[in-house]
Amino acid sequence: MANVAMLGTGFIGDFYTYSLHGKRNRDRVVAVWSRDEERGKAFARKHGIPKWTTSMEKAIGDSSVDLVVIALPNHLHKEAVLQSVRAGKGVLCTKPLGRNANEALIMLEAVEKAGVFHGYLEDLVYTPKTLKALDAVKNGAVGKVIWARSRETHPGPHSDWFWTKEISGGGVLLDMGCHCIEIARNYIGKDIRPVEVLCWADTLVKPIEAEDNALGYVRYENGAVGQFEVSWSFRGGMDLRDEVMGTEGTIWVNNFLRTGFEIFTAAGKQGYVAEKAESEKGWIFPVGDEVVELGYTDMFHDMFTAWEGNFSCRETFYDGYVVNEIMDACYRSAQSKKWEPVTLHSWRGKEKAEPILSLEEYDANYWLIKKETMPDGSKKLILKEKKSGTIVQKIV
Ligand SMILES: NC(=O)c1ccc[n+]([C@@H]2O[C@H](COP(=O)([O-])OP(=O)(O)OC[C@H]3O[C@@H](n4cnc5c(N)ncnc54)[C@H](O)[C@@H]3O)[C@@H](O)[C@H]2O)c1
Numbered sequence: 001m002a003n004v005a006m007l008g009t010g011f012i013g014d015f016y017t018y019s020l021h022g023k024r025n026r027d028r029v030v031a032v033w034s035r036d037e038e039r040g041k042a043f044a045r046k047h048g049i050p051k052w053t054t055s056m057e058k059a060i061g062d063s064s065v066d067l068v069v070i071a072l073p074n075h076l077h078k079e080a081v082l083q084s085v086r087a088g089k090g091v092l093c094t095k096p097l098g099r100n101a102n103e104a105l106i107m108l109e110a111v112e113k114a115g116v117f118h119g120y121l122e123d124l125v126y127t128p129k130t131l132k133a134l135d136a137v138k139n140g141a142v143g144k145v146i147w148a149r150s151r152e153t154h155p156g157p158h159s160d161w162f163w164t165k166e167i168s169g170g171g172v173l174l175d176m177g178c179h180c181i182e183i184a185r186n187y188i189g190k191d192i193r194p195v196e197v198l199c200w201a202d203t204l205v206k207p208i209e210a211e212d213n214a215l216g217y218v219r220y221e222n223g224a225v226g227q228f229e230v231s232w233s234f235r236g237g238m239d240l241r242d243e244v245m246g247t248e249g250t251i252w253v254n255n256f257l258r259t260g261f262e263i264f265t266a267a268g269k270q271g272y273v274a275e276k277a278e279s280e281k282g283w284i285f286p287v288g289d290e291v292v293e294l295g296y297t298d299m300f301h302d303m304f305t306a307w308e309g310n311f312s313c314r315e316t317f318y319d320g321y322v323v324n325e326i327m328d329a330c331y332r333s334a335q336s337k338k339w340e341p342v343t344l345h346s347w348r349g350k351e352k353a354e355p356i357l358s359l360e361e362y363d364a365n366y367w368l369i370k371k372e373t374m375p376d377g378s379k380k381l382i383l384k385e386k387k388s389g390t391i392v393q394k395i396v
Contacts, residue, residue, distance in 0.1 A: 002027045002304045005059045005089075007080050008071035009034040009043035011158055012094055016071055016121075017047045019296035027304055029069075033059035056080065060087045067092060067117070067307060073161045074099050074169050081107040090117030090307055096178040096327070097320025099169025104324035105345055108317045119303040119313045120320035124152075124179045124240065124255070125186045126295030126302065133244065133251045137187055142246025144356045148187035149227040149243040150180035153234030154276040156206065163208050171210025173201050173330055176230040178323050181218060182315070184226025187244050190319065191349035193221040194342045199330035205233035216330050218342075222353035237285060238276035247358060255293065258285050318348060366392075 004020060006013055006029045017029050031051040034040030040052035053059050060068050060083050068084040070077055070093040077093055084091035091111060097120055098104030111118040124130065137145060153176075161167040162175060185194070199216035206212045212233050218226040240255040256274070263270065268281035274290060287293050299315075306313035325344050333340040362368040366383040369391065374380050381394045 002307060003030040003064050003066045004028065005031045005033065005062060005065040005068045006049070006071060007033045007056060007059060007068060007076075008073075009039050010071065013043070013069075013071035015291060015294075015296055016069055016094075016300075017043075017049075019291035020069075020300055021047060022291075022297060027300070030064050031059045031062045056083060057087075060084050060089055065089060067304075069121075070094055073159075073167055074174075075161075075167045078103045078107055082110055085110045085114045085116055088114065088116060092119040092121050092303055093317070093320065094121045095182075095320070096169070096174055096324060097317060098324050099174070101321065101324040101328045101345075103169075104317070104321040108321045111317050117307045118317045119306070120315040120317055121299060121303075122179065122182045122315045122319065122323075123295035123299045125183055125315060126299040127253075127255050127293060128295075128298065129253045129255060130183065130186075130242070130295065131298060133242075133253055134186055136249075136251065137244065137246070141249055142244060142251060143248025144222075144358070145188050145224055145244055145246050146356055147225050147227065147243075147245040148184035149229070149245075150183040151229040151239060151241045152176040152179050153229065153231035154238040155235055155278060156212070156232040163206070163210075165208075165210045168210070170327070170331065171201070171203070171208065171212055171214075172230045172232040173199070173211055173214040173216075173334075174327055175232075177214060177216070177228050177327055177330065180228035180230060181226060181323050181326050182319060183242055184218065184228065185319075185322070187242075188220050188224045188226055189222075189349075189353075190322075192224065192353045193344070193347055193349055194218050194226075194322070194326050195221050196339045196341050197326060197329045197333050198339045199333040201330070201334035211334070214330070214334070216333070218326055219339075220353070221350075223356050235278065237274070237278055247356065256287065259287075261286060261288060321345075 020027050029049050032044050032049050033056050037054055044052040067090040070080045081091055197218050201211035201214035203211055204213050213231045216228050237257045239257050242253040244251040263284050273284050274287040291297050303313045326342055329340045329342045360368045362383050369382040371381045379396045384391050
């Protein structure tokens with residue numbers, strides 16, 4: 001059982017607390033920190049939390065607290081992590097870990113030096129569909145992963161600070177690209193080194209300094225590519241979709257919008273529909289149990305189980321740091337309009353990754369490239385002669 005200090009009473013603090021308390025869950029938020037006394041008190045009352053305070057130090061240092069959950073704007077992550085480390089508390093931090101890789105590295109080094117438990121709260125690699133899909137990949141169901149595409153788009157975030165670059169550290173690339181990059185990394189293999197990136201990012205619609213749309217490719221050492229597509233100006237709700245292409249199979253995941261639950265309402269009395277839903281009337285696309293479907297429940301389950309068992313959880317500060325390094329390279333690429341290397345301060349995966357290319361033997365003389373049944377029912381084989389390298393076709 002974990003006793004938690006929740007730092008932040010905004011959107012994600014609320015979701016995290018609903019998920020943590022769950023349905024008769026044994027883990028509890030025992031203290032909450034808010035800048036504002038009244039908001040802290042209201043949050044505590046709503047969630048049945050015994051203590052609230054406007055002192056971050058007090059919330060973290062409370063003797064009943066085992067773990068600190070950081071649900072604060074990006075510019076406060078580093079300070080909250082360092083305070084938790086000073087108090088010797090385990091710490092779970094929301095995404096993105098840092099506003100840049102430099103901040104993330106300071107946080108990573110601090111938790112590791114102090115030997116405190118740490119988790120990177122990347123919920124979207126814990127959605128029930130993603131967990132099942134990752135198992136399929138692990139079991140070899142799709143062969144070797146060649147390409148993983150992840151898309152997160154919505155009409156833009158809900159608070160002023162996201163739109164203010166000094167506080168947030170960046171625009172949609174940082175805010176949502178971090179999810180997509182870590183999803184692709186999970187599918188391709190977290191032990192495969194990300195080598196270089198190519199990224200386009202632009203401010204197309206909103207009057208802000210940071211980018212509101214971005215696309216990018218992350219090339220991994222074995223040749224696989226992670227592709228991300230993010231937008232703060234997409235209309236119609238929140239679109240969370242992933243695709244995995246492997247040598248032996250394909251996975252399509254739709255996590256949120258139009259997943260098979262649709263209501264038509266002329267009266268518009270549904271109330272809250274789902275995160276970033278744009279309409280309350282007409283056809284609407286609610287979500288059954290949002291904290292489960294967005295991965296929060298499985299994420300905390302993994303993290304608290306790891307904390308209790310004294311082992312590492314699936315997503316650690318090291319993962320958050322790698323994602324920040326990839327995003328820093330993306331920002332460099334968006335400027336230079338060229339492939340830019342990912343510079344990792346420390347690499348903990350494979351030193352040499354096996355290339356994806358696999359040779360399937362047809363017979364002693366030929367490699368098989370592919371076979372296909374033609375409209376007349378014949379089978380066509382495309383073969384490569386081993387000695388000469390000549391490509392030929394055979395109809396059988
Ligand atoms: N799916 C996810 O994992 C997910 C979703 C949303 C947000 N987040 C992350 O959670 C963090 C918080 O986002 P949010 O959506 O809860 O934001 P929010 O604006 O809804 O809430 C922010 C909270 O921090 C408090 N705060 C303290 N100091 C502040 C300051 N100087 N400026 C502004 N607010 C201050 C606010 O009062 C509020 O309680 C961010 O890092 C964001 O990236 C993660």
